[in-house]
Amino acid sequence: MLLAFALAYITCITLCLAMNRHFQQLLPNQKISPKIAMLLRNSGWILLLLTIIYCTKLVGVAVGLVLVLGLFSAAACLLALLLNYAPRVALGLVVAAPLASLL
Amino acid sequence: MKNGFRQSMAWVHTWGGLSVGWILFFVFLTGTLGYFDTEIDRWMKPELPKDTSTMEQALTVAEARLEQKAVGAERWFISPPTNRDNPNLRIFWQMPGEEGKRGITGNELLDSTTGDALSGRATGGGQTLYRMHYALHYLPTDVAYWIVGICSMFMLVAIITGIVIHKKIFKDFFTFRPQKGQRSWLDIHNLLSVTALPFHFMITYSGLIFFAFTYMPLIVSSSYGTGEDAEQAFFDELFEETDKAERANIHADLASLSAMVAIAQSQWGKDQVRYIDIANPGDANARVSIGRQLDSPLRSSPELVFDGVSGELLSNKAAATSAPRTVRDTFLGLHEGLFANITLRWLYFLSGLLGTAMIATGMILWTVKRRPAQLKQAKGPDVGHRLVESLNLGTIVGLPIAIAAYFWANRLLAVDFAARSEWEVHSMFLVWAGTLIYSFVAWPVVRNITRHWIHLLWLAAAAYSLLPVLNALTTDRHITRSLINGDWLFAAIDLTFLVTGILFAFTAFKLQHRVPQAAPKKRAAPAANQHAIEPDAPTTPQEAV
Amino acid sequence: MKKTLPDNRYRWQIAFRTLAAILGGYALANISAILLSYLLPMPKSDAVMTGILLSFAIYTCAIMWVFAVQSVHKAWLGLAIPSLVMGAAALLVKFTGVAP
Numbered sequence: 043m044l045l046a047f048a049l050a051y052i053t054c055i056t057l058c059l060a061m062n063r064h065f066q067q068l069l070p071n072q073k074i075s076p077k078i079a080m081l082l083r084n085s086g087w088i089l090l091l092l093t094i095i096y097c098t099k100l101v102g103v104a105v106g107l108v109l110v111l112g113l114f115s116a117a118a119c120l121l122a123l124l125l126n127y128a129p130r131v132a133l134g135l136v137v138a139a140p141l142a143s144l145l
Numbered sequence: 146m147k148n149g150f151r152q153s154m155a156w157v158h159t160w161g162g163l164s165v166g167w168i169l170f171f172v173f174l175t176g177t178l179g180y181f182d183t184e185i186d187r188w189m190k191p192e193l194p195k196d197t198s199t200m201e202q203a204l205t206v207a208e209a210r211l212e213q214k215a216v217g218a219e220r221w222f223i224s225p226p227t228n229r230d231n232p233n234l235r236i237f238w239q240m241p242g243e244e245g246k247r248g249i250t251g252n253e254l255l256d257s258t259t260g261d262a263l264s265g266r267a268t269g270g271g272q273t274l275y276r277m278h279y280a281l282h283y284l285p286t287d288v289a290y291w292i293v294g295i296c297s298m299f300m301l302v303a304i305i306t307g308i309v310i311h312k313k314i315f316k317d318f319f320t321f322r323p324q325k326g327q328r329s330w331l332d333i334h335n336l337l338s339v340t341a342l343p344f345h346f347m348i349t350y351s352g353l354i355f356f357a358f359t360y361m362p363l364i365v366s367s368s369y370g371t372g373e374d375a376e377q378a379f380f381d382e383l384f385e386e387t388d389k390a391e392r393a394n395i396h397a398d399l400a401s402l403s404a405m406v407a408i409a410q411s412q413w414g415k416d417q418v419r420y421i422d423i424a425n426p427g428d429a430n431a432r433v434s435i436g437r438q439l440d441s442p443l444r445s446s447p448e449l450v451f452d453g454v455s456g457e458l459l460s461n462k463a464a465a466t467s468a469p470r471t472v473r474d475t476f477l478g479l480h481e482g483l484f485a486n487i488t489l490r491w492l493y494f495l496s497g498l499l500g501t502a503m504i505a506t507g508m509i510l511w512t513v514k515r516r517p518a519q520l521k522q523a524k525g526p527d528v529g530h531r532l533v534e535s536l537n538l539g540t541i542v543g544l545p546i547a548i549a550a551y552f553w554a555n556r557l558l559a560v561d562f563a564a565r566s567e568w569e570v571h572s573m574f575l576v577w578a579g580t581l582i583y584s585f586v587a588w589p590v591v592r593n594i595t596r597h598w599i600h601l602l603w604l605a606a607a608a609y610s611l612l613p614v615l616n617a618l619t620t621d622r623h624i625t626r627s628l629i630n631g632d633w634l635f636a637a638i639d640l641t642f643l644v645t646g647i648l649f650a651f652t653a654f655k656l657q658h659r660v661p662q663a664a665p666k667k668r669a670a671p672a673a674n675q676h677a678i679e680p681d682a683p684t685t686p687q688e689a690v
Numbered sequence: 691m692k693k694t695l696p697d698n699r700y701r702w703q704i705a706f707r708t709l710a711a712i713l714g715g716y717a718l719a720n721i722s723a724i725l726l727s728y729l730l731p732m733p734k735s736d737a738v739m740t741g742i743l744l745s746f747a748i749y750t751c752a753i754m755w756v757f758a759v760q761s762v763h764k765a766w767l768g769l770a771i772p773s774l775v776m777g778a779a780a781l782l783v784k785f786t787g788v789a790p
Contacts, residue, residue, distance in 0.1 A: 043488045058319050104441040105484060112492030115341040115499060122321045122336050150758050157757045301746065302753050309754075350746060357742045364741045367724045367780070368734055382735035467732070469739040 046100060048139035049093040050113040054121045055136055057086035067125045068133060151310055158306040159511065163533065165296040166508045167540045172293060173504055174544060176278035176348075177497030178271065180482060180490055181638075183230055185271025188638045189555045191620040192265045195632070196226040196233050198257035200410075200418070203234045204402050206260040210253065211236055211426070219248055219392075221423040223402075226257060227416050228438055230483065233263060241392075267566045268555055274548070279355070282570060287359075293352075294360045300349045307338060314339055330510040337503040344496040345503065351480035354473060383470065395429040400456030402433065408458060409435045409449050419446060429454060443471070444478035505541045512537060519591065526591045534591050535584040542601040543580030545649075549608035550576035552642075556619040595656060602653035610646025613639040706762045714769035715752035719745045721773050725780040 058064040060082035065074045097113070098106030124132035178185065187193065198206075207223045215221065215238035222237040224230070234257040242248035254263040281289040308314070318339060321332045338345065358365060358376070369375040402421060409418050422434040431453025437446045450460045478484065482493045512534050519526035526534075554572035558565045580601060587597040616639060617623030627636035723741035730737040756765045 054319070061316070061319075064319055102441065104443070105489070108442060108479065108485075109489055109492070111343050112489060112496060115344065115496050116492060118319060118340040119336065119499065122319045122340075125319060126321060126323050153757050154754065157754065298746070298749065301750050305750055306754065353746045354743065357746075361720060361723065361742050361745050363720045364723045364727060364745060365738055367784075368727055368738050379735060379738065382733075383739060467736045467739075469732075469736045469743060472743060473739060 043100075044143035045140065046093065046097050046109065047113050047117065048143050049089065049096055050110070050117040051121065051139055052136055053086055053089040053093055054114070054117045055132065056082055056089055058121060058125070060086060064125060068129050154306040154309045158303055158310055161299050161306070162303040162504075162507050163511050165299045166504055167536055168292065168296045169300055170501060170504045170508070170540055171281075171544060172278045172296065173497060173501040174548070175274050177494060177501055178548070179275030179278055180485075180494045180497060182271035182275040183232060184634055184638060185274065186268075187232055187634055189268040189270045189552070190265035191616075191622050191635075193233060193254075193263055194256065196257055198226065198234070200225055200227070200406060201403055203257040204406065204421070206255055206257045207234060207236050208399075208402060209260060210255055210262075211238060214238065214251065214253070215240065216427065217241070218426060219424070221426050223421040223423075225418060225421070227418060230419075233257075266555075266560045267563075269551075269566045269569050273566070273570060274551070279352070282574070290356050290359050294356055297349055297352045301346075301353065304338075304342075304345055304349060308342070311335060311339070327510070327513050330506060330513050334503060334506040334510055337499050337506060341496045341499040341503075345500050347476070347479050348497075348500065351476035354476050355480065385466065390424055390430045390432045392425050393429040396427060397429040397431065397454045399423070399426055399431055399453055400433075400451075404456055405433055405435060405449075405451045405458075408451075409437075412449070413437050413447075423453060426453065432459075439478070439484040441484055442475050442478035444474040444481070444483075508533070508537050508541065516591065531591060534594055535581070535587060537584075538587065538594065538597055538601060539577075539581035539584035542598065542605055543577055543584065545645075546580055546601065546605045546608050547573045547577035549605065549612065549642075552612055553608070553615065556615050599653050599657050602649050602656065606646050606650035606653055608646070609642050609649060612642040612646075703762055707756055707765060710762070710765050710769060711753040711756040714766065714773075715749050715756065718752045718769050718773050719749035721776045721780065722748050725776045725783070728780055728783045 055068075059068060059074075060079045062074060062079070065072075065079075093113070094106070094110050097110045100106060101109060121132060124135070203225045204223070207225075211218070211221045211223075214236075217240070218238045219241045220237075220239040224235040224237075226232060226234050234255045235252060236255060237250065237252040239250045240248035254265075255261070256263050279290065279293050280286050281292065284292070311317075317332075317335060319336075321329070321336050323329050325332075353360065365379050366375060369379045402423075406418055406421065417438050418435055419438045420436045422436065424432040424434075433451040433453045435449045435451070437448070439446050447461070449458060451458055482490065485493055512530070515530060516526075516534075519530045551569055551573040554569040558568055558572075562568070583601065584597060587594055613624050622632070622635050624636060624639040627633075627639065723745040726744065727734075727737045727741035730740055732740070752769060755768060759765050759768060
């Protein structure tokens with residue numbers, strides 16, 4: 043379950059990084075090239091698909107879809123707050139969340 | 146209406162949302178708590194033991210008790226303690242009624258090891274809170290259903306118009322810019338709305354479907370005619386309840402229930418039996434239906450039907466049938482979330498809070514947007530504006546305080562006080578009335594409204610963070626013991642109270658340190674120097690977490 | 691609803707529109723759902739259920755439409771004409787025996 047959340051969160055942050063404004067918030071000292079932005083955006087959509095597949099594998103299609111929606115609500119809200127108040131934590135979670143799910 | 150579609154829709158969104166926002170806030174908050182209704186029930190009856198019996202024990206105890214209480218009943222219903230909805234063994238019975246009337250019913254919680262009836266203190270529990278979100282309180286149910294229905298319709302329109310007027314749903318998906326006054330409030334309102342949009346839509350539309358037969362009776366009667374019989378004919382056809390066994394009025398002993406349960410368990414697996422429903426017990430035409438745990442949003446669960454006398458398996462009813470019925474069942478199942486395990490249940494709870502906060506931020510946005518202009522008026526803010534400011538404060542912070550009072554009353558009212566469950570609810574509404582009165586005292590001073598927000602927020606912080614303390618003082622289930630014993634239900638509820646308290650305190654603290662304290666004490670200050678006080682409108686979301 | 695309208699007229703406009711949205715929209719939603727429940731090729735109870743499920747969506751669209759059009763007259767007419775036409779169709783279907 044935690045891995046599912048980690049996946050949803052990483053999906054959100056990838057899509058977020060593809061947007062100039064949020065990229066600046068997370069990595070203020072770096073510039074994003076259109077090419078990288080495109081790459082991030084596409085990976086984001088692929089990750090989204092993976093999250094959906096993982097959740098439906100985990101608990102079945104019907105409940106899995108409900109789970110995906112719930113996880114994304116939580117992940118997106120968390121990320122939107124972290125972007126402003128703790129951008130480093132936002133980046134740190136990318137590593138921490140999957141690690142925590144392995145424990 | 147206005148020039149342009151979007152502007153018109155913005156108008157509908159703003160005013161439609163505002164006009165019923167306070168009721169919607171009440172409905173959303175109490176409904177959200179409903180996702181933990183049985184857990185709250187448990188917390189509010191701390192005397193009840195944790196049930197650790199086996200299915201076999203539970204069935205024996207239940208049957209013995211029903212034999213004793215309800216011989217010749219039309220129906221027995223046993224809910225074994227196998228899932229979250231029934232932490233303790235529950236039995237229900239219904240006696241035959243006279244000439245089409247519903248017979249006398251009764252229900253009891255049982256200790257499935259000793260067979261004694263469990264009572265615990267009288268309390269409304271989580272069920273009363275949960276019931277409020279569709280039946281309100283102090284009102285005839287029909288009136289309440291209509292009020293909630295009309296408000297839900299406003300909500301549905303607000304959701305759709307909200308999508309229409311949001312210019313950049315994807316681009317602003319993660320956008321929240323704090324400390325920018327009105328802009329921040331719009332951001333947070335959008336964030337809360339968009340990130341949980343499917344939930345908001347589902348919960349509203351399915352809420353309407355729950356009482357659709359009440360709201361749209363003409364559609365049924367245009368095909369089936371009017372009157373109760375016609376309605377019943379429709380339900381029988383729709384839900385296919387035609388195979389009801391008629392009473393034979395010949396005595397016959399009930400076959401072994403545990404043998405039937407064993408068959409069900411061998412088909413579905415252990416712990417999968419949700420209920421045992423016995424029609425005409427003790428009669429030659431007894432039927433036993435065994436229902437499976439809900440594990441998908443589909444509301445109706447598969448059932449095995451047995452002949453109650455021979456114990457023979459008669460039919461294996463699948464969950465749902467036709468497409469429209471499946472759609473309805475799925476909507477209702479999603480709304481109730483009975484299938485949700487603990488993770489999903491917390492996500493449901495969170496989504497509900499996001500919805501509640503969405504309504505709150507929408508209402509606050511309305512005042513923040515208009516406050517500067519209102520304060521500049523020579524005669525002071527309009528009556529309408531003041532009304533909204535006061536109702537917002539008295540509801541958005543007042544209602545959570547009132548709900549805390551409900552829990553306080555549960556621990557403080559004498560355990561043997563006869564009307565205690567009524568007075569739990571009275572305490573809640575009295576406190577809410579109190580906070581509303583307090584915010585109407587703030588009526589003439591819209592300029593200083595933030596101060597009043599801070600006061601009530603601190604009160605809410607105290608009310609929630611002291612609840613675990615109160616629990617420790619009045620019961621033997623204090624938080625350290627719950628944690629040591631691994632009683633996660635009690636520990637989690639205490640911790641949730643504590644976290645809620647801390648969040649309220651945090652919000653109050655933030656607000657306090659942003660407001661210039663040098664607000665002049667003049668009541669209706671001259672129009673000139675007023676907007677110096679305003680820009681520091683609250684910017685922290687009250688319940689966004 | 692332009693700012694140039696005098697206060698009173700503006701208020702009446704709002705009142706008429708709101709009334710049209712709530713009552714007229716309700717009527718339209720019911721009538722179209724009834725007609726739908728007569729015409730859908732499925733068992734009677736399922737057709738009625740489908741009508742009920744859709745009625746809230748129709749209601750929502752009607753409400754939005756009432757507030758979207760330029761004039762109050764147009765809003766009322768836009769509700770009344772389809773309601774009458776569909777109502778007549780429903781009666782026709784009912785009494786010619788095509789539907790139950």
